Amino acid sequence: MPDPLRLSGFVLIAGVLILAALLHLRFGASPLGWHVVWQALTAWSPDDAAHNIVTEMRLPRLYSAMAVGAALGLAGALMQGVTGNPLADPGLLGVNSGAAFFVVAGLLVLPGGTLAMVPWLAFAGAITAAAVVILNSGSTAAPARLILSGVMVGALFSALTTSILLLDQQGLETLRRWLVGSLAFETSGMRRMVLPFLALAAGIAILNIPGLNLYRLGEQSAGLMGLNVRRFRLTSLLAVVLLAGSSVAIAGPIGFVGLVAPHLARLVFGPDFRLLVPASPLIGAVLLVLGDIVARVVVRPLELNTGIVTAIIGAPVFIFLVLQRVK
Amino acid sequence: MSGRYNRLLLGFSALALTGLAVFALTLGSYPLRMADLALLAADDGGDTMAASILADIRLPRILLAVLCGMAMALSGVVLQTLTRNPLAAPGLVGVEAGAGLTVLVAMILWPTGLPVVFYPLAALLGGVAVALVIAGLAWRQGISALRLLLVGVGMTAILAAFSDLLITYGRIERVESALLWLSGSLHRADWSQVRSQALWLLAAGVPVLLLYRQFNLFQLGEAVAGSRGLDTWRFQIVALFFSVMLTASAVANVGTMSFVGLLAPHAARLLVGERQGVLLPLAAMIGAGIVLLGDTVGRTAVAPLQIPAGMVVAIIGAPYVLFLLSRKGGTT
Amino acid sequence: MTIRAGLIFLFATFGLCHAALAEDAPTRMFTNNFGTLEVPVNPRCVVSLHDFSVTSQLLELGVTPCGSAGRKRLWADTLYRGSSGRYDTSAIRYIGTHQAPDIETIAALKPDLILGLSYHEPLRDKLSLVAPVVLLPVREKDIRSYAAELADLTNRRARFEELANEYDTLVEGFRRRVPDAAKITITPMEIYRDSFRIIGRGGIEQVIADFGLGHVPAVEGSSQDIPYSLERLSDFDSDFIIDTYEASLDEEAETRVFRTTRQWQSLFAVRNRQFLYLNRSRYGETLGGLIGSATLLFSHIGEREVLRQAD
Numbered sequence: 001m002p003d004p005l006r007l008s009g010f011v012l013i014a015g016v017l018i019l020a021a022l023l024h025l026r027f028g029a030s031p032l033g034w035h036v037v038w039q040a041l042t043a044w045s046p047d048d049a050a051h052n053i054v055t056e057m058r059l060p061r062l063y064s065a066m067a068v069g070a071a072l073g074l075a076g077a078l079m080q081g082v083t084g085n086p087l088a089d090p091g092l093l094g095v096n097s098g099a100a101f102f103v104v105a106g107l108l109v110l111p112g113g114t115l116a117m118v119p120w121l122a123f124a125g126a127i128t129a130a131a132v133v134i135l136n137s138g139s140t141a142a143p144a145r146l147i148l149s150g151v152m153v154g155a156l157f158s159a160l161t162t163s164i165l166l167l168d169q170q171g172l173e174t175l176r177r178w179l180v181g182s183l184a185f186e187t188s189g190m191r192r193m194v195l196p197f198l199a200l201a202a203g204i205a206i207l208n209i210p211g212l213n214l215y216r217l218g219e220q221s222a223g224l225m226g227l228n229v230r231r232f233r234l235t236s237l238l239a240v241v242l243l244a245g246s247s248v249a250i251a252g253p254i255g256f257v258g259l260v261a262p263h264l265a266r267l268v269f270g271p272d273f274r275l276l277v278p279a280s281p282l283i284g285a286v287l288l289v290l291g292d293i294v295a296r297v298v299v300r301p302l303e304l305n306t307g308i309v310t311a312i313i314g315a316p317v318f319i320f321l322v323l324q325r326v327k
Numbered sequence: 328m329s330g331r332y333n334r335l336l337l338g339f340s341a342l343a344l345t346g347l348a349v350f351a352l353t354l355g356s357y358p359l360r361m362a363d364l365a366l367l368a369a370d371d372g373g374d375t376m377a378a379s380i381l382a383d384i385r386l387p388r389i390l391l392a393v394l395c396g397m398a399m400a401l402s403g404v405v406l407q408t409l410t411r412n413p414l415a416a417p418g419l420v421g422v423e424a425g426a427g428l429t430v431l432v433a434m435i436l437w438p439t440g441l442p443v444v445f446y447p448l449a450a451l452l453g454g455v456a457v458a459l460v461i462a463g464l465a466w467r468q469g470i471s472a473l474r475l476l477l478v479g480v481g482m483t484a485i486l487a488a489f490s491d492l493l494i495t496y497g498r499i500e501r502v503e504s505a506l507l508w509l510s511g512s513l514h515r516a517d518w519s520q521v522r523s524q525a526l527w528l529l530a531a532g533v534p535v536l537l538l539y540r541q542f543n544l545f546q547l548g549e550a551v552a553g554s555r556g557l558d559t560w561r562f563q564i565v566a567l568f569f570s571v572m573l574t575a576s577a578v579a580n581v582g583t584m585s586f587v588g589l590l591a592p593h594a595a596r597l598l599v600g601e602r603q604g605v606l607l608p609l610a611a612m613i614g615a616g617i618v619l620l621g622d623t624v625g626r627t628a629v630a631p632l633q634i635p636a637g638m639v640v641a642i643i644g645a646p647y648v649l650f651l652l653s654r655k656g657g658t659t
Numbered sequence: 660m661t662i663r664a665g666l667i668f669l670f671a672t673f674g675l676c677h678a679a680l681a682e683d684a685p686t687r688m689f690t691n692n693f694g695t696l697e698v699p700v701n702p703r704c705v706v707s708l709h710d711f712s713v714t715s716q717l718l719e720l721g722v723t724p725c726g727s728a729g730r731k732r733l734w735a736d737t738l739y740r741g742s743s744g745r746y747d748t749s750a751i752r753y754i755g756t757h758q759a760p761d762i763e764t765i766a767a768l769k770p771d772l773i774l775g776l777s778y779h780e781p782l783r784d785k786l787s788l789v790a791p792v793v794l795l796p797v798r799e800k801d802i803r804s805y806a807a808e809l810a811d812l813t814n815r816r817a818r819f820e821e822l823a824n825e826y827d828t829l830v831e832g833f834r835r836r837v838p839d840a841a842k843i844t845i846t847p848m849e850i851y852r853d854s855f856r857i858i859g860r861g862g863i864e865q866v867i868a869d870f871g872l873g874h875v876p877a878v879e880g881s882s883q884d885i886p887y888s889l890e891r892l893s894d895f896d897s898d899f900i901i902d903t904y905e906a907s908l909d910e911e912a913e914t915r916v917f918r919t920t921r922q923w924q925s926l927f928a929v930r931n932r933q934f935l936y937l938n939r940s941r942y943g944e945t946l947g948g949l950i951g952s953a954t955l956l957f958s959h960i961g962e963r964e965v966l967r968q969a970d
Contacts, residue, residue, distance in 0.1 A: 029890040046925075047925065056922050058890075137652075147477065152652065153645070155645050162510055169731055308488045312485060323474065376766055380788075383788050384763060631755035631760070632755055
């Protein structure tokens, strides 16, 4: 049973998440006061333009940020657990360029391709790229191999994408906006579509908690203690791929949240996956909501791409971890 | 393998490279045949446009491809020897990204301020800054290759984020041409770029070739190298600087082509092993061949569309590196 | 070494050939804000480096360029934006994209005049080997000025006057019908999935200015290049809102959900059915574009009942 100290840890994170969510609703391109946010939530009036900004622009964006942040946080925790690699991050799997390539190639090859197919193509591409990288990185916990495979797959897919876009210049500007991705996209439909995948991945993660804890002792000891290593690895990586694919389909490239969230969770709760599996998605959600606030506030009234913000903040953390963990 | 084998190999690759260059000279959208080349040589008036296409469009482009390929390949060999890791290419450890970002800033934010001739200097500034930061961070009684690579990946991610920032919020016309340059394109190649690249190669590439004995010594390990009179500390600094100079000049002239610095040294090593006296010139020629081939395919395959050489090289190079990784595990 | 020998030899031959390069056709001097150079009096083969402005303007003036930049589609005909579908483009040779035209393809056409935009400056030296390169102030001046330069270069001044007159007649007609045009506000924009820009293509902005239509305060100081957050859409609400769509992709689907939101529905222009949704590539940045856009706005604003926010 979790002791009171740990329980208070969860309460603290939940508190931070609620606070971050309120700040997210309060700040943005249009200046709104606290009372407007409060009224929009409690006494919404359809004719008030400011209320509609809160309910139609910021609230859906908040949901997207929380869903993507949670998915990435959980994916990171699973990846780091299964690969034994402290540097694992779903954003480093080449998923973004895989998604972009499938979108561009799909619109070219499929007859009657329209933008409505983009999210599905992105999802398929993200899953393909992640699968290639994971298969290619082998079974050893060699951090460089996984990460370099991701870099290579990313380079390959983006070169192919650029070449196709040159050969078939279909609404170049329009596609470029889709390929960059953004949390501001209206994606309620997409969120509903990927919900079963997210639920499946969460289920796998919960069922694999004992396995994750055994696996920390090493592959062999885990096997000796009765863990079906093969099935455990396979299902966990499937969950990672589903989570990464879903988040790309919703928001495009968001890097480093999946790397940082599990490490922060470990700082608070220690290495026990019974606590890490629920804590990492919570922290991931907090991080992405905070990152999205920064993205919308620093160059007001313009908005930065949230993926750029997470990279600028997250990449130094990655370097710090490399310096600490890699001899 | 004897010295004779090596001499033959070098001679053969020089011949092959020349052959490839001459062949590339005859390819292009403007119809020119070998016979025309002969006619031009005879100088009997003939097609003046053909002469101008050859002398001012194709020739500088081919020469620039060759020179940049050499610079990138040499830079790769040096970095890999210093880190003793075959994966430590300038494109992977962030030097290319650093050089690229400074040129991008010059192109998008300050397009009139900096003459094109000075782009290599700007690139050098960015490249050196990133190289110093990465080397400093990864330093642990000598450069640890694994740390260097991974810090490089992190650094590249930061630099890529800043590039994205410039590309998303820059003026669209400047961004369009910057994007084309960024993905490795030679379509603007002219004689001034050829001269600039040749000068940089002379300043940094020739010294690297002449230092082959020191590279051989360094490979024996720092203890042995030190006992035989090599100041390893100073040697590493000087070699690293040459490597960054070579990469930066190539990036400034033709954009980023991450795979040349990885593929050319690797292919050369397969042929001659680690003997630097042969490895360095051979890698340079293979690098030149790769870029030349990539550019020639890119400009002729779907003409009049121009696929940037960097794209062609990446499409061939990335699967090869993935294959290497899956075979060797990539950590050594 | 072989390379260097070849290089020296080619340099030598080039020098000889260049001296031999003589023009038979009569030439004259042409000056604009990008410089002065010698151009043919009656150009025989004109190459355009930009489809949306230069190519479509040439066709409107009655000149079919022998080569043009455009958009390549893999399994379909090349698309010359603003011209395909309006003119017969089958005689135009495709020369590549407008950022990276293939110089050798251009040279093979043996043109005697090459027309580009200011951002083709870096290619000017190389292209000048093939034919004189005139850069046109498409982005620096208004449509009419650059079209006048183009008509002057291609000897089509009479056709230019015709088109310019047609446009002026439209403008006068609108001014007569709508004397208090300044009291009607209008905002041209492009709405994307995650942002919008204040921009009007195909001459819309010029027409709005020439018609003397008004705008809301937020438009002042706004920049074409900046994508704004959708949250700020209501700041730009006017009597009329113009958005454009790209027909080649089903771009309408991109913003369909957004257009069902209350935020969109409650805009004055949308509520009162004064929202215009126009095809972005129908007209180029040309005199024909000005005439077309002016006709559209004339009938949408001048020839119907208009509701105003101010009333």
